[in-house]
Amino acid sequence: MPVTVSSLLGTPALALRLHTRDAPVDRPVSWVHVSELADPTPFLEGGELLLTTGLALVPGASVGDYVRRLADSGVVALGLGTGLSHAEVPEELVTAADACGLAVLEVPRETPFIALSRAASAALAADQYAAVSRTSAAQRELTKAALSDGGPRTVVERLASLIGGWALLFDAAGSPLAAAPDGASARAAGLAEEIDRLRGLRAPAGGAVSLPEETLLVQSFGVGARTRGFLAVGRPGPFPPADRHVVNAAVALLTLRTEQFRSLDGATAALRSALLRLLVAGQVADVRPVAETLGDRLPDEPLQVLTVLGSDEQRSAAVDVAADAAARTRRPLFAATADDALVLLVDDDGPLADQLAELPDRVAGAAVGISAPVPWARLAEGARQARLAAEQSRTAPRRMTAFPDLLGRGLGALLDPERTRTFAEALLAPLVTADRAGQGDLVESVRVWLAHHGQWEPAAARLGVHRHTLRKRIRRAEELLGRDLDSPGTRAELWLALHPPG
Numbered sequence: 001m002p003v004t005v006s007s008l009l010g011t012p013a014l015a016l017r018l019h020t021r022d023a024p025v026d027r028p029v030s031w032v033h034v035s036e037l038a039d040p041t042p043f044l045e046g047g048e049l050l051l052t053t054g055l056a057l058v059p060g061a062s063v064g065d066y067v068r069r070l071a072d073s074g075v076v077a078l079g080l081g082t083g084l085s086h087a088e089v090p091e092e093l094v095t096a097a098d099a100c101g102l103a104v105l106e107v108p109r110e111t112p113f114i115a116l117s118r119a120a121s122a123a124l125a126a127d128q129y130a131a132v133s134r135t136s137a138a139q140r141e142l143t144k145a146a147l148s149d150g151g152p153r154t155v156v157e158r159l160a161s162l163i164g165g166w167a168l169l170f171d172a173a174g175s176p177l178a179a180a181p182d183g184a185s186a187r188a189a190g191l192a193e194e195i196d197r198l199r200g201l202r203a204p205a206g207g208a209v210s211l212p213e214e215t216l217l218v219q220s221f222g223v224g225a226r227t228r229g230f231l232a233v234g235r236p237g238p239f240p241p242a243d244r245h246v247v248n249a250a251v252a253l254l255t256l257r258t259e260q261f262r263s264l265d266g267a268t269a270a271l272r273s274a275l276l277r278l279l280v281a282g283q284v285a286d287v288r289p290v291a292e293t294l295g296d297r298l299p300d301e302p303l304q305v306l307t308v309l310g311s312d313e314q315r316s317a318a319v320d321v322a323a324d325a326a327a328r329t330r331r332p333l334f335a336a337t338a339d340d341a342l343v344l345l346v347d348d349d350g351p352l353a354d355q356l357a358e359l360p361d362r363v364a365g366a367a368v369g370i371s372a373p374v375p376w377a378r379l380a381e382g383a384r385q386a387r388l389a390a391e392q393s394r395t396a397p398r399r400m401t402a403f404p405d406l407l408g409r410g411l412g413a414l415l416d417p418e419r420t421r422t423f424a425e426a427l428l429a430p431l432v433t434a435d436r437a438g439q440g441d442l443v444e445s446v447r448v449w450l451a452h453h454g455q456w457e458p459a460a461a462r463l464g465v466h467r468h469t470l471r472k473r474i475r476r477a478e479e480l481l482g483r484d485l486d487s488p489g490t491r492a493e494l495w496l497a498l499h500p501p502g
Contacts, residue, residue, distance in 0.1 A: 002028040003123040005049070005077045005103050011119055016079070016105045019094045023103040027076040032120045034113050039069055046074025049105075049120065051113045054086045057093065064096045071100035078102060079116065083109030138162045138246045142253055152254055152324060153178040156231075159250045160184070163243045165214070165235030169254070170195060171320035172227055172313060175362045178324065187232070194218045195230050203227040204251060208239075215239050217247055221255045228255065229320060268294075272336035276343060279334075280380045297332035299347040302373035306356060307386035308342040309394065310366035315342040317363045325355040341387065348373040360399040367393035368400040424497035430480035442480070445473040447498045450491055 005025040009016050018025065030047030033040070038056040050070060057063060070078060078097065080089050089106050097104045107116065141158055152169055160167040160180035168187060169178040174195045179185040198205050198220040206219035214234050222228035231254060233247055271294070275287050279298075288298050308318045319335055322344055326333035331352035334345040346352050359368050369389025374382035385403035393401040431442040445463060449470065452459040460467040474485060483490045 003120050004028055005105070007123065008049070008116070008119065009105070014116060014119060015108050015111050017108075019089050019104045019106055020098045020102070022098045023077075023101050025077075025103050029076055029120060029124075031124075032113075032117045034117075038066065041069050041073040044073050044075060048075050049077045049079055049116070050075050051079040051081065051107065051116060053081045053084045054090075057086070057090065063090065063092050067093065067096040067100050067102055071097075071102045075102065077105055079105040079107045079113075081107045081109070081111075081113065139249045142246070142250050153328060155250055155253055156180045159233065159246065162246050163233060163235050163239075165233060167250075168232045170230040170232070171324075171362070172222075172229055172317045174199070174230065175317065175321070175364075177229070177320060187234075191216075191218060191232050194232075195220075198230060199227060204255075210238070217244070219247070219251050221251045228316070269337055272334075273338060276334075276336040276338055279345075279376070280383060282377060282379075284376045291334060296334050298334055299332045299345055301375040302348045303376070303379075303382070304346050304348045304353050304373060305371040305379070305382040305386040306344040306346065306359075307338075307369045307383070307390040308344070308359065308363075308366050309340070309368075309390045310363070314363050314366040318342055318344075318359055318366055318368075321359060321362045322356060325352055329355060338383070341390065343383065343386070345379075357400065360393075366399065367391075367396075369393055370400070370402040372402075372404050420496065427481070427493065427497045431477055434476070434480055440473050440476065442473055442477050443498070445470060446477050446485075446494060449474055450495050450498070454486075454491075 004027060005018075008014060008029070009018055009025065028047065029049045030045070031049070032051060033044065033048045034051045035043065036052055036055040037043075040050065044050070056066065067078070078093075080086065080093070082088055089104060094104055107113070141162065142155055156167045156169045156178040157180040166184040166187070167180050168176060168184045168191070170188070170191075171177050174192060176185050176188045194207055194209070195218065198207065198218065201220070203220040203222040206217060209216040209218070214236050215238050216232065216234040217239060218230060218232045220227050220230050231247070231251055235243065239247075275291060278287050284298070291298055308315055310318070315337070319342065322333055322335060326346075329351040331347055331350055333352065336343055344356065346356065360366060367390050369386045369392070371382035371385035371389070374385075389401040389403045389406055392406055393399050428443060431446065434440065434442055441463075445459075448462050449456075449459045452462065456467040456470060460470040463470060478485050481490075485491065485494070
């Protein structure tokens, strides 16, 4: 408990007496200082209990100015020793102190000032020892939480309990990862501006916001040039120093925890990329023990491959979201970079795969592709499927595409619309030019003829012309295109050109 005027008044051996009626007595006392100067404020820092025998309070002195100077400098109480220069506490001193919110204590002649100093010093030492002990115990609890299967979420929950408030963990993109209690997630929108400010500073960086009913602390964390996330905490009233130490300990543990698993920088990134290449090459048995030394467990087959395309920050945020989901579901996850993409390997049809379906919502702007379930022996095929699906997601409304769904939309869904239209325009240009010159409805004739699998009678009937007329048009199209329309490859290209995607 902090030393206050009230706690000193409650010490019988000091025999102190409170004279003011309205001044607060619950403010913490930082130190006890003795001064007989008319203006001791240059030697004060604020928070002191000032002791005096009142030598400066001589007749004619401005008691009001004296008290005002003490109150303005942050003195929390004035102790007047009676029985020397003053037989009792002057009433004008009490009146002025009450008006300024400065508590006035009477220190009787029988109580030496040194007794007050010793009592306050002992109480301050005990309070500091209690704070250190509490901080040490809190750090042990947070460390235990960081090492648990729950990971960062458990740290956040324990931190909120220790400070008697709330805690909110964000990923590198500023999306909430964990909240304690759950209702704290509603504060995320109001913290966006402060998080954006910290994102522009090298981590770790922090800021404090004092509100009428609570104090907020927001800190970024990470190593090197990359910010890994942000931690916001709040509690009623100001943050005691011990609680600030607890928050700092949590930030350090979160940094270590995220770096242990999520780092995609430098040597770790190169190692994970190399391991991914070995996995694609079929060396699963060789990679498994190495992955375990990195703290990873490879998923069981069948597995899903997820490819995430986006900026460095978006891919980093995706790793944060995936790692947090893996910790919550206690399911294996392997993450590595491949060229300009993030590749995630997870169990198929499990709770982790379900939670990773939220990636586009959690990491704005990222494009995600998901492969069909594959065994380890077909990982290379799964990686190609996920990459192709991710490329399609760049223009998808929700920015996520599953390869099996892509197959159901036909070949056109796999092609780039703009490139395909350019190809179609170039291939069909001779026919379009001829049609404009009035040489026959060649484009429509080729379209209908292909739709009827090259059968003359039904195609001619559909066009309302004689079959010989249709034959002439197709032969004319062959001449203009310089291609054999009996070739299956030519027919496939023409069909695609006549039915471009998008």
